[in-house]
Amino acid sequence: MLFDPPKCMNCGREIEGDEQVYAKLRYPKRKGFTEIKVYLRNEASFLCEDCFEKRA
Numbered sequence: 001m002l003f004d005p006p007k008c009m010n011c012g013r014e015i016e017g018d019e020q021v022y023a024k025l026r027y028p029k030r031k032g033f034t035e036i037k038v039y040l041r042n043e044a045s046f047l048c049e050d051c052f053e054k055r056a
């Protein structure tokens with residue numbers, strides 16, 4: 001199954017591989033992160049480093 005690449009919720013820029021990002025997400029009810037990528041894409045909002053630093 002294909003997913004859209006994650007994007008920064010502030011500027012909309014695609015998050016690149018190996019990039020440092022900040023994620024806001026709900027902690028899962030179930031123990032363990034067996035499907036961490038799926039979980040992040042379903043539940044997380046990302047903020048790229050540039051936007052994070054501008055906000056800080």
Ligand SMILES: [Zn+2]
Nearest residue numbers: 008011048051
């Ligand atoms: Zn951004």
